[in-house]
Amino acid sequence: MRRRASILPKLLVALAFLVVLAEPIAAQWGRGYRTRRVPPRGPEEAAQRGEFTFCRLQYYQVRSEWLGTGWTTDYPDGDRNLPFRLSQLTTTDIARDERNDPFHAVVTATDPGLYACPFLFASDVGTIGFTEIEVVRLRDYLMKGGFLWADDFWGNYAWSNWTAQMAKVLPGYEIVELPQDHVLFHTLYDVDSIPQIPSIQYWRQSGRVGTSERGSESATPTLHGIMDESGRLMVIMTHNTDIADGWEREGEDDRFFFLFSPNAYAIGVNVIMYMMTH
Numbered sequence: 001m002r003r004r005a006s007i008l009p010k011l012l013v014a015l016a017f018l019v020v021l022a023e024p025i026a027a028q029w030g031r032g033y034r035t036r037r038v039p040p041r042g043p044e045e046a047a048q049r050g051e052f053t054f055c056r057l058q059y060y061q062v063r064s065e066w067l068g069t070g071w072t073t074d075y076p077d078g079d080r081n082l083p084f085r086l087s088q089l090t091t092t093d094i095a096r097d098e099r100n101d102p103f104h105a106v107v108t109a110t111d112p113g114l115y116a117c118p119f120l121f122a123s124d125v126g127t128i129g130f131t132e133i134e135v136v137r138l139r140d141y142l143m144k145g146g147f148l149w150a151d152d153f154w155g156n157y158a159w160s161n162w163t164a165q166m167a168k169v170l171p172g173y174e175i176v177e178l179p180q181d182h183v184l185f186h187t188l189y190d191v192d193s194i195p196q197i198p199s200i201q202y203w204r205q206s207g208r209v210g211t212s213e214r215g216s217e218s219a220t221p222t223l224h225g226i227m228d229e230s231g232r233l234m235v236i237m238t239h240n241t242d243i244a245d246g247w248e249r250e251g252e253d254d255r256f257f258f259l260f261s262p263n264a265y266a267i268g269v270n271v272i273m274y275m276m277t278h
Contacts (some may be wrong), residue, residue: 007070037246041057042116043106044113046105046119047113047116049095050093051094051096052119054082054083054105055106055114055117055120056108057071057148058074058107059071059108059129059130060131062129063127065126065127066213067213068126068152070124071123071124073152073244074247075106077247078247079102080102081247083095084102085247085269089269090273101104109130109137109141110134114141115141115146118147122149125162126158128161130165138169139169148236149237149238150162150235151238151240152244153219154217154240155218159239173226173227176225176227177224178223178225178236183274184270184271185270186270186272187273187277189270191263194267195221195241195246195263196242197211197242197243197260199210199245200249200252219240221241222239222240223238233274238267243267243268244264244266246261246263247261247264250264
């Protein structure tokens with residue numbers, strides 16, 4: 001089994017310091033706003049300002065997965081927390097809304113605003129079923145420089161469903177496991193392996209010790225990608241792990257935060273920095 005990415009001392013200290021500030025992110029984005037759903041918003045406003053916007057893919061769900069909720073999985077808190085931490089841990093300018101909160105957008109594959117999103121995130125992707133027009137639009141988006149991160153899908157069936165969908169979007173392109181010396185693992189933080197982060201619900205149900213949501217079938221978290229002819233990653237997929245729960249749930253449980261959130265943010269920051277520089 002792969003080792004979980006080690007707790008990164010500098011990042012852990014930085015995040016722990018932020019948590020004890022007068023108005024920590026845990027208070028801003030954790031319990032206080034966890035149940036507040038925000039209306040889907042397009043990316044055009046933020047794109048005009050040239051700032052980083054977290055864009056989420058809204059898709060049609062053709063099947064269900066235990067503990068998943070389709071495209072809304074880890075939404076909206078994960079979509080707000082990662083950009084907020086990115087702005088604290090790096091010098092990256094993030095898009096903000098009229099309340100000065102991190103601006104995040106929701107787009108469909110057929111939305112013209114998709115092309116204003118260089119970064120696109122999708123959760124619970126083992127439940128996706130793309131239509132023919134969505135396949136065409138996503139292919140065009142990715143070939144023109146777009147980037148898609150698929151997260152939070154567990155076990156063999158979800159993997160088969162997702163990879164079958166991607167075979168339609170990018171036929172002839174190979175899905176490869178990224179080697180440990182790939183720049184994505186070292187863009188800003190050195191990460192020695194992909195952490196296995198469970199949903200907080202599963203973790204609590206397991207007595208706060210379990211991380212593999214499908215038992216032995218999902219024991220090994222992996223990071224795979226699809227590259228274009230130049231070697232640029234167009235798609236990455238974090239399988240047998242729920243990276244975004246480390247962002248979404250960071251304010252709900254101190255132990256969950258210290259076990260999982262620093263590694264979740266290390267991966268998240270690295271991915272965004274890679275996307276912005278390649």
